Amino acid sequence: MDKKLTIKDIAQLAxxxxxxxxxxxxxxxxxxxxxxxxxxxxxxQIDYEPNLIARNLKNNKIYSICVVLPNPESDSYWLxxxxxxxxxxxxxxxxxxxxxxxxxxxxxxxxxxxxxxxxLNSSPDAVLLAPxxxxxxxxxxxxxxxxxxxxxxxxxxxxxxxxxxxxxQDLYRSGRVAAKLIDSIAQKGQIAIIHFDEKFKNAxxxxxxxxxxRNYFLQEENSDYEVTTLKLKRKNYETKLEDFLKExxxxxxxxxxxxxxxxxxxxxxxxxxxxxxxxGYDLLDxxxxxxxxxxxxxxxxxxxxxxxxxxxxxxxxxxIFGKEINHSALLxxxxxxxxxxxxxxx
Amino acid sequence: MDKKLTIKDIAQLAxxxxxxxxxxxxxxxxxxxxxxxxxxxxxxQIDYEPNLIARNLKNNKIYSICVVLPNPESDSYWLxxxxxxxxxxxxxxxxxxxxxxxxxxxxxxxxxxxxxxxxLNSSPDAVLLAPxxxxxxxxxxxxxxxxxxxxxxxxxxxxxxxxxxxxxQDLYRSGRVAAKLIDSIAQKGQIAIIHFDEKFKNAxxxxxxxxxxRNYFLQEENSDYEVTTLKLKRKNYETKLEDFLKExxxxxxxxxxxxxxxxxxxxxxxxxxxxxxxxGYDLLDxxxxxxxxxxxxxxxxxxxxxxxxxxxxxxxxxxIFGKEINHSALLxxxxxxxxxxxxxxx
DNA sequence: AAATTTAGTGTGTTCGAGCACATTTTTATG
DNA sequence: CATAAAAATGTGCTCGAACACACTAAATTT
Numbered sequence: 001m002d003k004k005l006t007i008k009d010i011a012q013l014a015x016x017x018x019x020x021x022x023x024x025x026x027x028x029x030x031x032x033x034x035x036x037x038x039x040x041x042x043x044x045q046i047d048y049e050p051n052l053i054a055r056n057l058k059n060n061k062i063y064s065i066c067v068v069l070p071n072p073e074s075d076s077y078w079l080x081x082x083x084x085x086x087x088x089x090x091x092x093x094x095x096x097x098x099x100x101x102x103x104x105x106x107x108x109x110x111x112x113x114x115x116x117x118x119x120l121n122s123s124p125d126a127v128l129l130a131p132x133x134x135x136x137x138x139x140x141x142x143x144x145x146x147x148x149x150x151x152x153x154x155x156x157x158x159x160x161x162x163x164x165x166x167x168x169q170d171l172y173r174s175g176r177v178a179a180k181l182i183d184s185i186a187q188k189g190q191i192a193i194i195h196f197d198e199k200f201k202n203a204x205x206x207x208x209x210x211x212x213x214r215n216y217f218l219q220e221e222n223s224d225y226e227v228t229t230l231k232l233k234r235k236n237y238e239t240k241l242e243d244f245l246k247e248x249x250x251x252x253x254x255x256x257x258x259x260x261x262x263x264x265x266x267x268x269x270x271x272x273x274x275x276x277x278x279x280g281y282d283l284l285d286x287x288x289x290x291x292x293x294x295x296x297x298x299x300x301x302x303x304x305x306x307x308x309x310x311x312x313x314x315x316x317x318x319x320i321f322g323k324e325i326n327h328s329a330l331l332x333x334x335x336x337x338x339x340x341x342x343x344x345x346x
Numbered sequence: 347m348d349k350k351l352t353i354k355d356i357a358q359l360a361x362x363x364x365x366x367x368x369x370x371x372x373x374x375x376x377x378x379x380x381x382x383x384x385x386x387x388x389x390x391q392i393d394y395e396p397n398l399i400a401r402n403l404k405n406n407k408i409y410s411i412c413v414v415l416p417n418p419e420s421d422s423y424w425l426x427x428x429x430x431x432x433x434x435x436x437x438x439x440x441x442x443x444x445x446x447x448x449x450x451x452x453x454x455x456x457x458x459x460x461x462x463x464x465x466l467n468s469s470p471d472a473v474l475l476a477p478x479x480x481x482x483x484x485x486x487x488x489x490x491x492x493x494x495x496x497x498x499x500x501x502x503x504x505x506x507x508x509x510x511x512x513x514x515q516d517l518y519r520s521g522r523v524a525a526k527l528i529d530s531i532a533q534k535g536q537i538a539i540i541h542f543d544e545k546f547k548n549a550x551x552x553x554x555x556x557x558x559x560r561n562y563f564l565q566e567e568n569s570d571y572e573v574t575t576l577k578l579k580r581k582n583y584e585t586k587l588e589d590f591l592k593e594x595x596x597x598x599x600x601x602x603x604x605x606x607x608x609x610x611x612x613x614x615x616x617x618x619x620x621x622x623x624x625x626g627y628d629l630l631d632x633x634x635x636x637x638x639x640x641x642x643x644x645x646x647x648x649x650x651x652x653x654x655x656x657x658x659x660x661x662x663x664x665x666i667f668g669k670e671i672n673h674s675a676l677l678x679x680x681x682x683x684x685x686x687x688x689x690x691x692x
Numbered sequence: 693a694a695a696t697t698t699a700g701t702g703t704g705t706t707c708g709a710g711c712a713c714a715t716t717t718t719t720a721t722g
Numbered sequence: 723c724a725t726a727a728a729a730a731t732g733t734g735c736t737c738g739a740a741c742a743c744a745c746t747a748a749a750t751t752t
Contacts, residue, residue: 004442006708008613011416020709028728032718052440053402054708060735062350096350163612179687184531184643184683216685297530321440332689335681336528338724339523339562341679352738363702368740376700403707629737697750709737711727718729 013046014038023052049286052321064124068115069155070106070132075094076284077259077304078106079236083346084308086314095320098311100124109133116140124206125319128311131158134204136225150158152315152325153324154307156205165325166198167311174300174333175212178255178279181335183216183299186253186277188224189291192244196232196260213255227251241267253277262286265295275317283336283345292338301334359392360384379683383400384402398667408442413654414461415480415501416452422630423605423650424452424476429692430654434662435561441666443671445658446470452545455479462486469663473495476633477504478552498671502551511671512689513657517551520646521558524601524625527644527681529562532599532623534570537563542578542606552603559601561564571599587613599623608632611641629682629691638684646658647680647690 007025011018011254016035016253024039025048030038055232057338072078072111077237082101102119105111113131120128127144130151138160152165154235182191193213195206210229217223225240230244241264245251254276255263261280268276269290278296280287283303288295288334317323353371357364360383360466369377370385371394377385413431418424427448435445448465451457458479459572466489473490477483477499484506490497491508498511505585528537541552543547546665556575562570569597576590587610591597607626614622624642626633628650636642656675680690 004406007710008708018709018730019711020730023731026710028711035730051403053399054737055710056737057403057708057739058710060350060737093395107737132611143677152432172598173685174695177683180685182388246552273421297431332680334678334687335686337523337526337681339519339526343676353740354738364739365702365741366700368699369741372740375739376698376699381700397738400707401740403709404740406707693752695750695752697748699746699748701746702744703745704741706740706742707738712733712735714731714733716729716731716737718727720725722725 004051010042010046010048010317012038012142013042034344038045044209055322056095056320058067060096062098062144063179063315064098064100065097065126065128065312065315066119066122066124067101067128068119068311069101069103069130069308071103071180072107075180075259077282080283080303080346081308084305085312089311090295090310092316092320095316097316097320106132106335109136112136113140116143117344120144120149123147126152126306126315128154128315132156132157134158142185150315150318152311154311155304162268165311165314165327165329167307167314167329168331169302169333170330171208172212172215174281175209175214175251175255175257176216177212177333177335178209178298178300179213179216181279182225182253182255182277183220183223186225186295187275189250189252190228190248192248192251193227193229193251194232194241194256194264195229195258196237196256196263197258202258206248209255221321226291237263238267242271245271251276254279256280259284259300262290265290266326269295283341288341290344291336291341294338297337299336299341303334303337303344305346306331347386350397352397353392356385356388356392356394359388361591385676392471401440401668402666406442408444409472409661410446410468410472411511411658411661412465412470413447413474413658414465415447415449415476417449420452423628423648426629426649426651426680427654427691430651431493431658433651434655434658437659438662438666442661443662443665448585452478455583456559457480458482459486466481466490466493466495469493469494470623472498472652472661474498474500476501476659478502480504491525496661496664498657500657502646511657511660511673511675513653513675514662514677515648515679516676517554518558518561518628520648521560521601521603522562523554523679523681524644524646525559525562527625528571528601528623529566529569529600531643532571535596535598536572536574536595537599537601538592538597539573540573540587540600540602540610541575541604542583542602542609543604548604555601555603576674584613588617591617597622600625603627605633607632607642607645608636612634613642629687634687634691637682637687640684644684645682645687647682649677651692652677 007021011021020035021039025040043078064115068079074258085101102115113136127149135160139150141162143161152213157166159239165297193210216229217225248324250343279298282302287299291299314325318325336344352365353367364379367385380502415427416424431447448461450461459482483504486509487497487506499509500513503512539556539660545682560573563571605628622672625644629648633645637645661669664671
């Protein structure tokens with residue numbers, strides 16, 4: 001009664017052979033009206049689900065997937081991605097998969113182009129790409145698609161019809177989450193948004209977060225916060241920030257839009273000013289350390305590990321189990337304090 | 347080069363037949379020393395991974411799994427579990443699985459016993475159990491084990507050697523998370539822990555949370571909070587709470603250890619006292635509504651949906667892919683405010 | 693030495709889907 | 723009506739692991 005029905009069963013019920021059923025299921029034609037009708041009648045009554053295990057047994061191709069991402073040595077934000085890849089490898093070991101990571105220098109567009117070129121030459125079945133450089137990424141995506149290589153992206157959104165999937169976060173929304181947190185913990189007064197990054201390519205990221213952050217306070221009716229934006233680069237950031245703090249003694253909160261909150265925290269720490277609320281991104285060791293010590297109040301987890309893992313498992317689902325790929329998977333925006341941090345760090 | 351090696355390949359390399367390789371791999375004996383050695387030599391050189399797909403094709407048994415949990419109509423905390431079951435059913439549709447939910451009345455021990463009895467009689471392959479009533483649950487687990495039925499638990503921890511797995515949260519830790527949140531947002535002063543639940547069986551839950559909560563403040567050196575515990579039951583809780591609020595005008599924060607935060611919020615709302623920080627559990631609609639409106643500051647997500655889903659996917663991994671079951675999976679303790687809530691609610 | 697047991701080995705079938713190919717049936721054409 | 727062409731249908735093999743069973747060769751018993 002509970003038994004799963006097979007093609008053979010359907011054939012028997014419809015009074016035809018399994019070949020004919022197969023042709024109907026795959027719309028390969030060459031089926032008489034009569035046979036079609038009797039098979040469809042059976043199919044309507046039962047809920048046929050092809051046995052994916054059997055389907056895949058035959059198809060014993062090794063799928064090769066390349067993950068293209070920045071070198072974690074250049075930016076430790078990407079470090080958890082390695083774990084994500086390892087986890088996927090382990091999890092899907094039993095299937096015919098070959099997953100390889102390819103790193104590019106996040107400071108160097110040429111390197112991004114070169115790595116994509118070399119990946120292209122290795123003709124993988126799919127590429128999971130962190131499209132840091134929009135223009136060059138679009139180029140790469142086009143080339144991959146031309147070679148019928150499936151492209152999925154993670155971390156950075158990229159508008160392209162060629163992209164089958166995106167795994168990441170709603171940055172605007174994460175800005176709003178940060179704003180709500182500031183609203184919860186900071187005294188009324190002045191709030192600073194700090195963009196601390198060399199890299200122009202992160203501009204979109206930072207802008208979206210700022211937009212969400214500001215928008216939250218615009219919607220609040222009688223918000224007593226004044227929001228200022230400050231852009232810092234590696235050069236002279238210490239003195240610049242110190243000056244800013246002196247000029248704005250009423251500062252009650254800072255929202256750092258990148259993973260460099262620890263660098264801000266170091267300076268705040270020196271000034272012994274414990275009344276400033278600090279919100280940043282990403283669970284880097286240095287950030288966690290300031291979180292535990294209390295200088296940073298909350299971190300927002302962008303979950304790079306999960307992004308890669310999910311991106312890969314979508315590809316596996318597609319190749320191995322023939323599932324459709326959703327166009328977009330937005331990960332939760334995890335609020336992290338010193339007490340729940342460990343759960344988000346592997 | 348990259349090709350996965352099969353039993354046939356190993357047989358060829360070792361100069362024997364696939365049957366002999368099979369006997370070695372499964373330690374079925376009846377193999378000569380000579381053959382054993384040559385096969386082991388090959389196995390040492392290569393990294394053989396049996397093709398789980400092929401293995402499962404043969405083994406076309408329908409695995410039946412029963413989920414035993416409280417009726418969501420009696421306590422809407424359990425409502426998301428249905429979604430978790432549905433998701434698992436959908437996700438694993440292609441495998442020979444039969445997943446069925448069985449509800450018991452969370453107020454009624456007899457009902458728990460009866461449901462487990464009936465599940466036992468249906469002889470499933472595995473049971474995923476919410477062991478609300480410890481003593482009766484241990485009884486049930488023993489009976490299941492005696493019939494060789496695999497038992498996994500979720501939501502409530504239960505000490506038993508018979509249990510292969512637990513999916514849930516570290517309640518002590520979640521109490522600490524709540525304390526840290528209170529510490530972040532509430533003014534110094536008096537804090538109340540409110541246990542609001544009829545059900546004695548939740549006592550352990552609530553106690554663990556209280557322990558974690560209090561422990562956080564004990565560890566803090568110069569904590570200026572005074573923590574009081576208040577137990578409320580459905581009967582007269584309004585007047586009781588109102589009296590408590592009058593008696594403690596310096597109250598700055600409340601930690602509700604159950605999912606009934608909305609009932610506290612209703613009363614706080616009436617008193618127009620916006621300075622009291624409120625932290626509760628679980629994303630019930632009513633809680634979310636107070637979260638959006640600002641009366642509740644944070645909710646901690648116990649993620650019942652994910653608990654069931656994970657519990658089921660462990661069983662599937664075990665039955666279908668022969669994976670070992672980890673003994674315990676502690677889910678992250680998600681901090682939820684009005685801005686990131688949607689990501690945790692389906 | 694023949695008969696029988698037993699250890700060791702190999703062969704063949706199964707699972708369900710998919711597809712190539714063979715076979716049968718129908719339709720079209722001289 | 724015969725024959726060719728086209729359409730429809732069925733058969734049989736593959737994938738890899740698992741296991742039943744058949745078989746051979748060596749060891750033991752009669």
